[in-house]
Amino acid sequence: MANDELNAGFTGTPAEEPTGIRKATKAATDAVVRETTAVATGAADHPHTATTLVLTIGALAFGLGYLMGRSAAANDYSYWR
Numbered sequence: 001m002a003n004d005e006l007n008a009g010f011t012g013t014p015a016e017e018p019t020g021i022r023k024a025t026k027a028a029t030d031a032v033v034r035e036t037t038a039v040a041t042g043a044a045d046h047p048h049t050a051t052t053l054v055l056t057i058g059a060l061a062f063g064l065g066y067l068m069g070r071s072a073a074a075n076d077y078s079y080w081r
Contacts, residue, residue, distance in 0.1 A: 018026050043050035 017023075
């Protein structure tokens with residue numbers, strides 16, 4: 001039977017524990033999942049605070065982008081001659 005040979009790999013757990021870069025990648029992935037879950041839980045518990053933080057960060061990013069764009073524009077002419 002072909003199913004007797006397929007006892008590993010399709011069960012959701014690898015036959016060997018990850019080593020090297022795979023181990024580091026798995027640890028990083030687990031950390032990202034934990035942090036995003038904590039952020040989502042915090043946002044669900046405090047929606048007004050989360051909204052205020054997102055809007056504040058957005059406004060600061062817009063202002064910073066505006067200032068950087070204005071400073072990058074060519075200033076080779078003078079309005080008052």
